[in-house]
Amino acid sequence: MGQAQEQKTILQGWGRLTADPHRVVPVPRDGAAFPAEKIFACANGRSYGDAGLNPAALALDARGLDRFLSFDPESGVLWAEAGVLLGTIQRNLLPQGWVLPVTPGTQFVTLGGAVANDVHGKNHGQAGSFGCHVTRLDLWRSDAGVVTCSAQENPELFAATIGGMGLTGIILRVGVALRRVDSGWMATETVPFSGLPAFFNIARSREPLWEYGVGWLDCTRADAPEGVYFSANHSQPGAPVSSSPVTAPAARLSVPFALPVSAVNPLTLRLFNSVYLAAQKRKAGAGVTDMWRYFYPLDAVANWNRLYGRRGFYQYQSVIPWQGAEAATAEMLAAIAGARQGSFLMVLKLLGDRAGPGMMGFAMPGVTLAMDFPNRGDATERLFQKLDTIVLAAGGRLYPAKDARMPAGMFRRGYPRLDEFLKWRDPSISTAMSCRLMGW
Ligand SMILES: Cc1cc2nc3c(=O)[nH]c(=O)nc-3n(C[C@H](O)[C@H](O)[C@H](O)COP(=O)(O)OP(=O)(O)OC[C@H]3O[C@@H](n4cnc5c(N)ncnc54)[C@H](O)[C@@H]3O)c2cc1C
Known part of the structure; x- marks a missing residue:
């Protein structure tokens, strides 16, 4: 983890149900040596419960990954770091006539958080979920280093990561296809x-x-x-x-x-x-x-x-x-x-x-x-x-x-592809939610 200083910080979900101190370090931009302990990614804390918490593990704060890397004005594909806020994307690209095709009910969500929960907006009937517009991901895994995945490259890891609750690796970079609008x-x-x-x-x-x-x-x-x-x-x-x-x-x-x-x-x-x-x-x-x-x-x-x-x-x-x-x-x-x-x-x-x-x-x-x-x-x-x-x-x-x-049994009944997903979990990543719903 290089020179990053560990700090003890109170992390809370949006529902403020717990207030436990966590050891927090920033996510290193280019996946240096993976920490030799249980870790998880935390971002802007807009998940309500314990998806982005775990006082027993090291929290890697993704919000420092806040750079736009490229934007193709022909296709509308944005390649950006995972800590960029959705509102920042809207603000910067609306003047060029592009907005996110799917957005949740708050602009204060990061790209990584939007992928990890495969968020939906008020237009699911036409646009589907956020993941329908993700073109590519760079994922940092404890057992494989930085891995690129998309519908063509490592497609199963891609499918596990979209909606994978941050449990398949640390998302470093996200490609997302924006949509054209005439105005805001x-x-x-x-x-x-x-x-x-x-x-x-x-x-x-x-x-x-x-x-x-x-x-x-x-x-x-x-x-x-x-x-x-x-x-x-x-x-x-x-x-x-x-x-x-x-x-x-x-x-x-x-x-x-x-x-x-x-x-x-x-x-x-x-x-x-x-x-x-x-x-x-x-x-x-x-x-x-x-x-x-x-x-x-x-x-x-x-x-x-x-x-x-x-x-x-x-x-x-x-x-x-x-x-x-x-x-x-x-x-x-x-x-x-x-x-x-x-x-x-x-x-x-x-x-x-x-x-x-x-x-x-x-x-x-x-x-x-x-x-x-x-x-x-x-x-x-x-x-x-x-x-x-x-x-x-x-x-x-x-x-x-x-x-x-929610009880673990209800989670299992609601998510029939759980066993397939578990094969793609990163063995070093664990959250309070994953312990509650999946046992680790
Ligand atoms: C007012 C409000 C309205 C909302 N409306 C909607 C809505 O309309 N539709 C909807 O779908 N959701 C909605 N949400 C929920 C919100 O979109 C999700 O909880 C989202 O995942 C929060 O993102 P975050 O950046 O705050 O991440 P956090 O809440 O900090 O983390 C969320 C999860 O993502 C993982 N994660 C975050 N960054 C990374 C990364 N770089 N790599 C790997 N894993 C990562 C974390 O480990 C955690 O599991 C709403 C929330 C609020 C507070």
């Missing part, structure tokens, strides 16, 4: 709805017309959930790219420190959800916004995860295959209301049938539902066990990027 403006449509059947009708009917779509639902009333569906397309020619805002608006609010107790309780939930929904309903109809506001609305409040107080919070994100999706979603809402453990608005998205290249990718055709819950210990876990039963019965699975507690 988005044409939008905002449609309020009442009840789950209405959500499914609207979402399905909008899919052929709109590339992007996401529903926000107030689940504090399971009997009559109210929501808003936001569709968008990159705007049509006519608005020149030079007129687009090329940077995200600065965060309008910030939560400066963790509150002693969670600010999220049944009263504040109802209040927030009804105020938010009323504001969105006033915007119903056609509109125009910039891509920063459409893709990354939560980034407007810096450190919003501190609102949940010192005990932190969980995100529970499932995907349920089409058949039975509506019934299973209704059952989950009823279980949440019955447990009196509401979530801030829950997010519903349709996932399409474009298969990703990864063995362990989360996305599959169906409906994904994401909801945040303050950590109330056993009461929260009891609710999750009910939700697990519903998800498993419907043939669904949970998203490791958001997970901090």
